Amino acid sequence: xNALNLEVLDRDGAILETAxxxxxxxxxxxKRAGIATxxxxxxxxxxxxxxxxxxxxxxxxxxxxxxxxxxxxxxxLEFLExxxxxxxxxxxIIANAWAKDFATTVASHEADHVKxxxxxxxxxxxxxxxxxxxxxxxxxxxxMATAQVLEDTGVAAYAGQGPNLSQKAVVVAALGIHSVExxxxxxxxxxxxxxxxxxxxxxxxxxxxxLSAVADTGFIQS
Amino acid sequence: xxxxxxxxxxDKSGAIEETAEAAGATRxxxxxxxxxxxxxxxxxxxxxxxxxxxxxxxxxxxxxxxxxxxxxxxxxxLEFLExxxxxxxxxxNALQMWQVKNFALVVAGHEGAHVRxxxxxxxxxxxxxxxxxxxxAITNEAKFVATAQILEDTGVAAYAGQGPNIFQRPVVKAALSIHSVExxxxxxxxxxxxxKPAPAVVDEPKTEKQVLGxxxxxxxxxx
Numbered sequence: 001x002n003a004l005n006l007e008v009l010d011r012d013g014a015i016l017e018t019a020x021x022x023x024x025x026x027x028x029x030x031k032r033a034g035i036a037t038x039x040x041x042x043x044x045x046x047x048x049x050x051x052x053x054x055x056x057x058x059x060x061x062x063x064x065x066x067x068x069x070x071x072x073x074x075x076x077l078e079f080l081e082x083x084x085x086x087x088x089x090x091x092x093i094i095a096n097a098w099a100k101d102f103a104t105t106v107a108s109h110e111a112d113h114v115k116x117x118x119x120x121x122x123x124x125x126x127x128x129x130x131x132x133x134x135x136x137x138x139x140x141x142x143x144m145a146t147a148q149v150l151e152d153t154g155v156a157a158y159a160g161q162g163p164n165l166s167q168k169a170v171v172v173a174a175l176g177i178h179s180v181e182x183x184x185x186x187x188x189x190x191x192x193x194x195x196x197x198x199x200x201x202x203x204x205x206x207x208x209x210x211l212s213a214v215a216d217t218g219f220i221q222s
Numbered sequence: 223x224x225x226x227x228x229x230x231x232x233d234k235s236g237a238i239e240e241t242a243e244a245a246g247a248t249r250x251x252x253x254x255x256x257x258x259x260x261x262x263x264x265x266x267x268x269x270x271x272x273x274x275x276x277x278x279x280x281x282x283x284x285x286x287x288x289x290x291x292x293x294x295x296x297x298x299x300l301e302f303l304e305x306x307x308x309x310x311x312x313x314x315n316a317l318q319m320w321q322v323k324n325f326a327l328v329v330a331g332h333e334g335a336h337v338r339x340x341x342x343x344x345x346x347x348x349x350x351x352x353x354x355x356x357x358x359a360i361t362n363e364a365k366f367v368a369t370a371q372i373l374e375d376t377g378v379a380a381y382a383g384q385g386p387n388i389f390q391r392p393v394v395k396a397a398l399s400i401h402s403v404e405x406x407x408x409x410x411x412x413x414x415x416x417x418k419p420a421p422a423v424v425d426e427p428k429t430e431k432q433v434l435g436x437x438x439x440x441x442x443x444x445x
Contacts, residue, residue: 105420112423155402162385163394168283171386175401176424179378182405183420190413197328197406200335201399 058207062166070161071170072126073207074177075117077157080219081150082110083131088147091137098191099144106147106184113177120173130221144192151185153213156205163204281430285389293384294393295349296430297400298340300380303442304373305333306354316361321414325370329407336400343396353444367415369440374408376436379428386427 057069085107094100118125136146158178165171186196205213214220280292308330317323341348359369381401388394409419428436437443 105418109420109423116424159395159398159402162398163391168386172382172427173424175382175385175398176426178398178402179382179405179408179425180420180423182402183409183425185402186406186409187413187419190410190419195328196410196413197332197403200332200403201339201396202402202406204395204399 058161058164060164062164064166066164067166067170068121068124070164070174071117071121072124073161074158074174075114075121075126076129077154077210077214078110078113078117079128080131080214081154082107082114083128084133084136084146084150084219085110087131087133088137088143091143093137093143094140096140096191099140102147102184102187102191103143106151106187109180109184113180116173116177120170131219132221133219135218144188147188148185148192148194151181151188153205153210154181155185155202157207157210159202160204160206160210281384281387283387285387287389289387290389290393291344291347293388293397294340294344295347296384297381297397298337298344298349299352300377300433300437301333301336301340302351303354303437304377305330305337306351307356307360307369307373307442308333310354310356311360311366314360317363317366319363319414322363322367325411325414326366329370329410332403332407336403339396339400343393354442355444356442359442367411370411371408371415371417372436374404374411376428376433377404378408378425380430380433382425383427383429383433 058073059066059069085103088094088103089107094103133146136142155178158174158181162171162174162178165174182202189196189198281296282289282292308326311317311326312330317326356369359365378401381397381404385394385397385401388397405425412419412421
């Protein structure tokens with residue numbers, strides 16, 4: 001797929017540099033999580049660390065290492081979205097043709113965003129957590145309400161971290177995803193008979209705000 | 223005016239004000255580019271011609287405060303175009319479908335607010351509003367919908383193209399908060415037009431040259 005081709009995204013080599021920077025960064029992550037050997041870096045432990053507002057990892061000081069943290073934060077949110085839509089389709093609760101088209105298309109987009117971020121991060125990519133979406137997948141209406149919250153949150157999360165990115169190629173990639181999240185948000189809002197563009201501007205949200213909201217959903221098991 | 227248009231709220235670190243203060247020097251650059259020596263003679267049309275001509279492509283990929291002013295004026299130009307398009311459509315009052323009328327009304331409000339936001343950020347360095355002629359694109363509903371879709375998709379691609387060139391954090395912040403609203407508009411009008419709201423996995427950026435070439439091609443800008 002053209003959009004996922006690293007060379008297309010990475011004309012000046014900056015994304016590859018980020019990925020190559022992974023070794024050092026993973027070391028930082030291990031230190032932060034208090035784990036001494038790579039073998040013990042369970043996805044869960046890394047993820048709990050990422051989820052705890054007290055251990056908020058992203059700095060507002062720009063650096064290539066910080067870009068890796070931001071990309072892993074984005075990857076976490078994309079995992080959440082991708083798995084949510086996948087589970088929703090599998091749950092077979094969506095009857096409305098418009099809602100089904102939304103879920104099918106967006107499931108595919110979010111899965112591609114995951115692959116894109118994984119390819120950028122290489123070995124520095126966090127692993128996929130395990131999820132339980134059963135509470136949000138009881139019926140079509142709950143699915144659609146949850147999708148709206150997830151997409152609006154995605155928009156706010158990218159808006160919050162865009163200004164912290166250091167490398168131009170990473171900014172290009174992030175902005176390319178950011179507006180697609182906004183398209184999804186407007187789409188599901190339209191289907192929910194809510195205003196597709198509720199504000200003059202979309203307010204950014206900080207990492208700690210987003211991760212607390214995500215933790216509150218209980219969707220992430222480990 | 224909402225609190226969103228409050229410069230102080232946007233500009234916690236003072237960098238946007240610095241951009242506006244950098245206007246003197248930057249305005250001088252504009253004069254040089256357009257070959258005009260005194261401020262009194264800077265007609266909007268002349269400035270705009272300079273901005274529109276791909277040969278005069280102003281924005282650099284090297285981030286700097288002066289370049290931020292150029293990017294913001296480029297964004298302001300596109301917002302003027304959008305705001306005026308929707309305003310004139312609302313005033314002409316020829317749109318029939320409720321969905322289309324509602325879209326035009328809401329988005330006219332948003333784009334007008336984006337214009338004021340960028341003007342407040344740019345201060346004296348802001349380019350003036352060009353004059354427009356949208357022909358029957360504001361009265362023929364099918365043409366209006368098709369034009370709105372192109373304008374919004376182009377807006378998304380334009381912000382995506384320039385976001386990576388912005389130097390100052392509060393300017394990036396402001397640009398991103400507008401960028402996603404343009405994407406929401408694009409998705410919305412596409413739903414009304416029965417087109418795919420999110421046609422791609424990622425939205426491709428467009429360069430200043432590509433965008434201004436497309437804008438010039440519409441013939442909407444008269445001077």
